[in-house]
Amino acid sequence: MRVCLASTSPARLALLRQSGIEPLCLAPGVDEDAVAAAEAERQGRVLAPDEVVLLLGRAKAADVARRIRDDLPDFDGVVIGGDSMFELDGEVHGKPYLPERATARWHAMRGRTGVLHSGHSVIRVRPGAPDVEAHAVAEASVTFAADVDDAEIAAYVATGEPLLVAGAFTVDSLGGAFIERVDGDPSTVVGMSLSTIRHLTGRLGIRWTDLWNAVSPAS
DSSP, X not given: OEEEESOOOHHHHHHHHHTXXXXXXXXXXXXXXXXXXXXXXXXXXXXXXXXXXXXXXXXXXXXXXXXXXXXXXXXXXXXXXXXXXXXETTEEEOOOOSHHHHHHHHHHHTTOEEEEEEEEEEEEEOTTSOOEEEEEEEEEEEEEOTTOOHHHHHHHHHTSGGGGSGGGOOSSSGGGGGEEEEESOHHHHHTSOHHHHHHHHHXXXXXGGGGOOSOOOXX
């Protein structure tokens, strides 16, 4: 069965590869800010973090699924989409992009615990049948070391790694040493919860092991 990841995130791609899945990767054409703002206006209220990540994860998967219908009519498999946001003291943090923002966030996060919200959407796409979708949100609490000093923060930010990840940190690369505890599925913090994706594919009648397309049987 084919798998398409509606993302070009290296972390999400690495997660799937480590799980025995070599996906097709397509970048979704979704204006995240516009989609979230339109939904908030429609509902007349501020959306909670879990609502935003689920909204965007579903939008990304749906966008790629539509393109696959047009460009790959024989595609038989699933499209996986996701989005993540980090919440600290009720404030939501996406990608900082700028070094000064990443530095300020790390000064605020050290010694603290925040929550990583990750929205997931899995769409079953196959020829001659309508798309079927399952979705869910996963959350994981992240506790940062209190003794991370200013020099370590500056050195970490200088690598550029925290600029393009939600919350300005990673757990599976350079930032991992500054994290003391993760409560929840650790892969949620990396980019998406593998256990959640497994449950969603199961709801669509697909065994997780059926997605293993890069696993060689033991000789």
